[in-house]
Amino acid sequence: MTVAATENRPFVDAAVLQAFENEIGDPVIAREFVQDFVGIWAQRYEKFAAAVARRDKVAALDAVLSIKVTSLMLGAALLAEAASDLEALLRRSDMDSTLAGMPHLLACGNKTVEVLRAEQL
Numbered sequence: 001m002t003v004a005a006t007e008n009r010p011f012v013d014a015a016v017l018q019a020f021e022n023e024i025g026d027p028v029i030a031r032e033f034v035q036d037f038v039g040i041w042a043q044r045y046e047k048f049a050a051a052v053a054r055r056d057k058v059a060a061l062d063a064v065l066s067i068k069v070t071s072l073m074l075g076a077a078l079l080a081e082a083a084s085d086l087e088a089l090l091r092r093s094d095m096d097s098t099l100a101g102m103p104h105l106l107a108c109g110n111k112t113v114e115v116l117r118a119e120q121l
Contacts, residue, residue, distance in 0.1 A: 009077070009078060010078075010115075011076060011078055011079070011111050011112045011114075011115045012076050012112060012116055012119060013075035013076075014119070015075070016074070016077075017034075017074055017075040017119075019075075020033075020073055020074060020075065033073075033074075034074060034116055037070055037074060037113075037116065038113050038116050038117055041113045044063065044066060044109075045067075045105070045106055045109055048060060048063035048064055048102075048105075049102060051063055052095065052098055052099055052102065053099075055095050057090055057093060057095070060098070061087065061090050061091070064086050064087050064090065065083075065087065067079065067080075067083040067105070067109070068080050068083035068084055068087060071083060071112070074116070076112045076116075078108055078112070079108045079109050079112045082101075082104055082108045082109075083105060085101060086098050086101050086102070089101065
């Protein structure tokens with residue numbers, strides 16, 4: 001799936017993001033979490049990319065799971081799905097397909113960060 005093909009679905013579900021804030025109970029802490037997610041997106045992706053390049057399955061799984069879980073917390077289902085797809089490939093030790101899927105993860109993550117900046121920061 002390309003990033004363009006996801007236009008009919010939001011990159012960030014505002015209802016999930018609001019539920020996250022409600023669950024935290026402090027809008028300042030919730031906003032800081034979002035800011036941290038945005039601020040370290042590039043690092044998270046680079047950590048994942050480096051692990052895949054080294055063909056380090058354990059490190060790649062750790063990095064992609066971090067992306068998936070935090071994305072779900074913030075209502076970024078498209079990014080979480082992209083990460084989940086790569087997780088499945090990694091679990092099958094299909095590093096070549098994982099590598100091929102990385103541009104989609106990056107594009108989806110970049111768009112998600114853009115939306116979060118516009119909506120929350």
